[in-house]
Amino acid sequence: MAQKKKAVVLGVGAEKGLGAAASRRFAREGYHVLVAGRTEAKIAQVADTIRGAGGAATPVVVDGTKEDEVIALWDRAMAEDADGAPVDLAVFNMGNNAAVDIREMTARHFEESWRVGCFAGFLFGREAVRRLAPLGRGTVIFTGASGSLRGRPRFAAFNATKGGLRLLVQSLAREFGPQGLHIAHAIIDGGIEGERLMSRMPDRKEKAGPDGLLDIDAIADSYWHLHTQHRSAWTHEIDLRPYKEPF
DSSP states (O other): OOOOEEEEEEOOOSSSSHHHHHHHHHHHTTOEEEEEESOHHHHHHHHHHHHHTTOEEEEEEOOTTOHHHHHHHHHHHHSOBTTBEEEEEEEEOOOOOOOOOTTTOOHHHHHHHHIIIIIHHHHHHHHHHHHHGGGTOOEEEEEEEGGGTOOOTTOHHHHHHHHHHHHHHHHHHHHHGGGTOEEEEEEEOSOBOSHHHHHHOTTHHHHHOTTOSBOHHHHHHHHHHHHHSOGGGOOSEEEEOOTTOOO
């Protein structure tokens, strides 16, 4: 029996979130998923759900802003061990989004936003290409946002973070795409129907109407599609939004 390949998703939180949905989607396709995030209880719950559905998953506590922890995650992902064969599918899904008047914004807030959403992406992407480029294969997907493309009032830190991540990913794709790595950037252009948004704005779904928010499983389907594309027709950047979202 062929050994399962591993997938790694960094930035997994609540079960009703994009990181968890991507983890479940990959597990359904036969991958052993390394479910990586900062909160042990949350990633353990996601891994338990996957295993309960007959899939394979291991929770891994990782602070993506810490270089040694990201290196250790990739060491584990590339090992041929009891979890499976070395990874060939990876997702970076970290980020934070807070509205703050720039006149009241602290330097610490701005730096922390950048560290979580951009610097951590650098660490994850650097380790990905270090490990996968010599093999000439693999898919690495980075989650972007509306802020990747345009600035909004009160979101200066988030916009700068996501804009920087987008350019980082473009650089990686242009250098390592010709070496066989499919590096993609997904712009999530709208509200996600997940725990984070619903806890902050419980009436948002009702106001948006049917299918007015992005469904996490539908986004995960698009991530899987990116991974399965033939290399003669790769997508580098995809933008996903509800049918009624203006753009």
